[in-house]
Amino acid sequence: MSISFELKLNEVAAQVEDALEGLLSPTARPGETRRPARLLAAMRHAALGGGKRLRPFLTIETAALFDVAPETAMRAACALEMIHCYSLVHDDLPAMDDDDLRRGRPTVHKAYDEATAILAGDSLLTYAFDILSDPATHDDPALRCQLVRHLALAAGLGGMAGGQSLDLEAERSEKPLGFDEILEMQAMKTGALLQNAVEAGALLGQASVAQTRRLSRFGALIGAAFQIADDLLDAKGDAATLGKRAGKDAARNKATLVSMLGVDAAEQRCDSLIDEAVGALQGLELGSRTDVLIEAARFVAGRRS
Amino acid sequence: MSISFELKLNEVAAQVEDALEGLLSPTARPGETRRPARLLAAMRHAALGGGKRLRPFLTIETAALFDVAPETAMRAACALEMIHCYSLVHDDLPAMDDDDLRRGRPTVHKAYDEATAILAGDSLLTYAFDILSDPATHDDPALRCQLVRHLALAAGLGGMAGGQSLDLEAERSEKPLGFDEILEMQAMKTGALLQNAVEAGALLGQASVAQTRRLSRFGALIGAAFQIADDLLDAKGDAATLGKRAGKDAARNKATLVSMLGVDAAEQRCDSLIDEAVGALQGLELGSRTDVLIEAARFVAGRRS
Numbered sequence: 001m002s003i004s005f006e007l008k009l010n011e012v013a014a015q016v017e018d019a020l021e022g023l024l025s026p027t028a029r030p031g032e033t034r035r036p037a038r039l040l041a042a043m044r045h046a047a048l049g050g051g052k053r054l055r056p057f058l059t060i061e062t063a064a065l066f067d068v069a070p071e072t073a074m075r076a077a078c079a080l081e082m083i084h085c086y087s088l089v090h091d092d093l094p095a096m097d098d099d100d101l102r103r104g105r106p107t108v109h110k111a112y113d114e115a116t117a118i119l120a121g122d123s124l125l126t127y128a129f130d131i132l133s134d135p136a137t138h139d140d141p142a143l144r145c146q147l148v149r150h151l152a153l154a155a156g157l158g159g160m161a162g163g164q165s166l167d168l169e170a171e172r173s174e175k176p177l178g179f180d181e182i183l184e185m186q187a188m189k190t191g192a193l194l195q196n197a198v199e200a201g202a203l204l205g206q207a208s209v210a211q212t213r214r215l216s217r218f219g220a221l222i223g224a225a226f227q228i229a230d231d232l233l234d235a236k237g238d239a240a241t242l243g244k245r246a247g248k249d250a251a252r253n254k255a256t257l258v259s260m261l262g263v264d265a266a267e268q269r270c271d272s273l274i275d276e277a278v279g280a281l282q283g284l285e286l287g288s289r290t291d292v293l294i295e296a297a298r299f300v301a302g303r304r305s
Numbered sequence: 306m307s308i309s310f311e312l313k314l315n316e317v318a319a320q321v322e323d324a325l326e327g328l329l330s331p332t333a334r335p336g337e338t339r340r341p342a343r344l345l346a347a348m349r350h351a352a353l354g355g356g357k358r359l360r361p362f363l364t365i366e367t368a369a370l371f372d373v374a375p376e377t378a379m380r381a382a383c384a385l386e387m388i389h390c391y392s393l394v395h396d397d398l399p400a401m402d403d404d405d406l407r408r409g410r411p412t413v414h415k416a417y418d419e420a421t422a423i424l425a426g427d428s429l430l431t432y433a434f435d436i437l438s439d440p441a442t443h444d445d446p447a448l449r450c451q452l453v454r455h456l457a458l459a460a461g462l463g464g465m466a467g468g469q470s471l472d473l474e475a476e477r478s479e480k481p482l483g484f485d486e487i488l489e490m491q492a493m494k495t496g497a498l499l500q501n502a503v504e505a506g507a508l509l510g511q512a513s514v515a516q517t518r519r520l521s522r523f524g525a526l527i528g529a530a531f532q533i534a535d536d537l538l539d540a541k542g543d544a545a546t547l548g549k550r551a552g553k554d555a556a557r558n559k560a561t562l563v564s565m566l567g568v569d570a571a572e573q574r575c576d577s578l579i580d581e582a583v584g585a586l587q588g589l590e591l592g593s594r595t596d597v598l599i600e601a602a603r604f605v606a607g608r609r610s
Contacts, residue, residue, distance in 0.1 A: 031455070032463020033493045039462060039470035090427060095419035114400035118423065119470050122395060122430065123462040129434040130457035133450040141447040145438040148453055150336070152435035157344060157428040158337020165344035165424050188338045 005295040012060055012070065013053040016081060019074045020047050023131065042112045042120035043127075047085040050103040054300070055080045055197040061292050062201025062215060065284070073204050075137040076147055079128040080197055083155050086124035087193075089117050091164060097248075125155075138204070146203050154196035163189025167254075176255045183224070186257075190230070191223030198222075214280045218293070221277035226300045228270040231256040235263065274301045310600040317365055317375065318358040321386060324379045325352050328436065347417045347425035348432075352390045355408040359605070360385050360502040366597050367506025367520060370589070378509050380442040381452055384433040385502055388460050391429035392498075394422050396469060402553075430460075443509070451508050459501035468494025472559075481560045488529070491562075495535070496528030503527075519585045523598070526582035531605045533575040536561040540568065579606045 024044050028034045056077030063073040092099040092107040093114060100110050109117035131137060132147045153159055166185040170177045177185060198219030202212045234248060235258045248254075258266045277297045281290040329349050333339045361382035368378035397404040397412040398419060405415050414422035436442060437452045458464055471490040475482045482490060503524030507517045539553060540563045553559075563571045582602045586595040 028463050029458075031458035032461075033467070033489060033497070035462055036467045036470045036474070038474055039467055043462065086427075090423055093420075093423065095423060115398075115473050116470065118395055118398065118400060119466050119473075122391075122426070123466045125427065125430055126457050126461035126466065129453055130461060133438075133453035133457065135450075141445075141450045145440075145446045145449050145453075148434055148438035148450075152431050152438065153334075153336035156337075156431035156435060157340055157348065158333050161424050161428045161431065162338070162341045162344055165341045165421065168420050168424075169341070169343055184338060192338070 002295060005292065005299065008292060009052065009057060009296075009299070012057050013051070015070065015074065016053040016056045016077060017048065019078050020081065023078055023127070024048065038112065038116060039119055039123060042108050042116045043124055045105075045111055046089045046108050046120055046124060047082060050105070051081075051085075053081060054296075055084050055193060058194065058197035058219070058293070058296060059201045059204070061296065062198050063204040065201070065286055065289055065293070066205025066207060068201075068204050072138075073201065075131050075134070076200050076204060077197075079131040079137075079147075080151065080193070080200060082124045082128040082131070083151060083160075084193060086121040086128075087155075087160060087164070089121040089124070093117060096164070096168065143203060143206075147200055150196055150199055150203065154192040159188050159192035160190075163187070163192070171254055179257075179260060182255055182257060182260065186227040187220065187224065190227045191220055194223035194226055195219030211284055214283050218277050218280040218297070221273050221280065222297050222300045225270045225273040225277065225297070228257050228266050228273070229301055231258040232263065232266060232270070235259075270301050274298060307600060310597065310604065313597060314357065314362060314601075314604070317362050318356070320375065320379065321358040321361045321382060322353065324383050325386065328383055328432070329353065343417065343421060344424055344428060347413050347421045348429055350410075350416055351394045351413050351425055351429060352387060355410070356386075356390075358386060359601075360389055360498060363499065363502035363524070363598070363601060364506045364509070366601065367503050368509040370506070370591055370594055370598075371510025371512060373506075373509050377443075378506065380436050380439070381505050381509060382502075384436040384442075384452075385456065385498070385505060387429045387433040387436070388456060388465075389498060391426040391433075392460075392465055392469070394426040394429070398422060401469070401473065404553075448508060448511075452505055455501055455504055455508065459497040464493055464497035465495075468492070468497065476559055484562075484565060487560055487562060487565065491532040492525065492529065495532045496525055499528035499531055500524030516589055519588050523582050523585040523602070526578050526585065527602050527605045530575045530578040530582065530602070533562050533571050533578070534606055536563040537568065537571060537575070540564075575606050579603060 024040065024047060026035055026037070026040060059077040059080060060070050060073045064070065088102060089108045091097050092102055093109055099107050101107065105111070108120055128151065129148055132151065133144055137147070138144050155161065163185050167189055170185065195216060196219070198215050199212070202215045207215060257269065261269065274297050278294050281293055284290060329345065329352060331340055331342070331345060364382040364385060365375050365378045369375065393407060394413045396402050397407055398414055404412050406412065410416070413425055433456065434453055437456065438449055442452070443449050460466065468490050472494055475490065500521060501524070503520050504517070507520045512520060562574065566574065579602050583599050586598055589595060
């Protein structure tokens with residue numbers, strides 16, 4: 001990771017934090033009765049103060065390929081981050097992954113209570129669509145509708161939530177998932193939202209069909225690489241690096257590509273996914289403009305080191 | 306309730322059921338990887354096979370005031386119903402109201418498991434916005450965005466989810482809610498979505514600002530009446546009529562207008578809210594066209610009998 005990339009990532013993360021802070025202010029907007037303090041505090045706990053903000057970064061930097069200013073892409077990027085944060089809150093619940101720690105802090109149901117965590121997740125999820133449909137996000141209502149629709153498809157039954165359901169089912173089943181089933185489950189659970197982050201940038205940039213196809217492929221590939229890197233971290237990492245409990249997958253006898261292929265082959269697969277992702281970007285023929293996304297792809301894979 | 310109204314209500318409910326059945330089919334659409342069977346089954350358990358479909362009815366009949374055909378309003382009506390169903394699934398969870406029975410059947414976490422119930426709620430919520438933003442719902446993307454935005458505001462932090470949070474907080478608090486606090490909490494928890502049902506119809510009908518104001522007021526008033534009727538049912542009803550556990554409010558020492566005012570005064574208040582709601586409709590000067598909504602308002606209040 002180059003110093004300039006790291007600076008850029010941190011700079012965007014700080015801008016995202018500011019924007020989320022503004023969206024999660026205590027002041028009710030027209031159409032809201034009021035913002036109940038405890039629920040809002042739980043939403044803020046979930047969404048503020050942490051994370052690399054990788055998904056917003058991908059949206060903002062993909063849009064930037066087409067000269068869309070970061071501030072123009074920011075609201076869409078924040079909506080996506082809210083979906084990501086909601087999914088973490090619900091995944092951490094006792095009935096799901098039962099995690100006490102997230103980004104080195106207590107999870108929402110630990111800091112508050114389960115009911116509040118469920119509602120905070122629901123409210124972040126709902127807020128994402130409020131933001132995307134708001135004229136403040138983009139002048140063109142057709143584009144706003146596309147952002148809503150793409151995100152809903154990526155996050156719902158046939159995407160992220162469906163993937164989490166398949167993952168839980170597999171954990172509780174006698175029969176382990178096969179290789180292709182793991183790929184599909186991970187593409188839904190983790191890949192869909194990362195892919196959507198890139199696609200939202202392409203929508204905002206009004207990319208051509210051919211460009212969108214390449215960018216979408218890039219998103220899917222780094223999504224797959226991200227999941228391997230995450231599983232490698234879990235297998236090799238410790239809680240201090242992760243900010244959450246390590247070794248969970250093995251403890252649950254969870255089928256991952258790491259457990260199936262071994263660490264070395266999983267690392268190789270991760271690298272070759274990134275090479276392919278970089279190839280998809282280079283095919284855009286946008287020269288050095290894609291450098292930052294190439295570094296982002298390497299960063300995704302480099303999470304294991 | 307007139308026979309013709311009852312027939313109409315049942316007819317619309319059957320159409321809504323059909324439309325929901327189509328939306329919750331096993332076939333994945335473009336943009337979805339696949340629809341995991343267990344998660345889909347839980348969503349179907351939550352959304353199909355029951356309910357008066359009051360919210361869709363209000364959307365469809367309000368749109369009909371402006372000559373919008375039921376089939377044109379149906380998708381928006383189904384989106385709203387999905388939000389309603391998601392809220393029931395999450396409210397029934399052990400961490401929230403801990404209910405085993407809903408519409409005379411096991412609640413989703415009883416029929417499946419808690420994790421699946423959480424994800425089924427999340428997926429219904431997400432699907433609602435997918436539906437509303439889809440060009441199949443309406444030709445005009447600006448109108449679709451308004452439907453998304455209004456629903457998100459009604460359902461989220463400053464609406465339904467916020468109201469549920471205030472309600473739970475009050476139950477767990479030493480200090481009971483005051484009269485105005487109960488009104489506000491109920492307006493958020495129950496009223497916002499019923500009001501949104503009417504407002505969505507007004508949006509679809511492209512009602513004037515003045516008409517929308519009256520319809521919105523009508524929605525808020527019947528929302529308030531609905532909550533009183535519901536609390537009266539709980540206080541007086543039995544599980545067989547309700548299809549869920551009765552006497553819960555008293556068992557939890559929950560502050561409702563019924564516990565605060567007594568049954569007689571609560572009934573009077575409910576009636577006068579309905580009178581006011583009918584007045585708001587009559588002010589539209591649409592003659593007999595508003596008859597069905599007037600009957601709907603009386604039906605809302607009549608749930609107690």
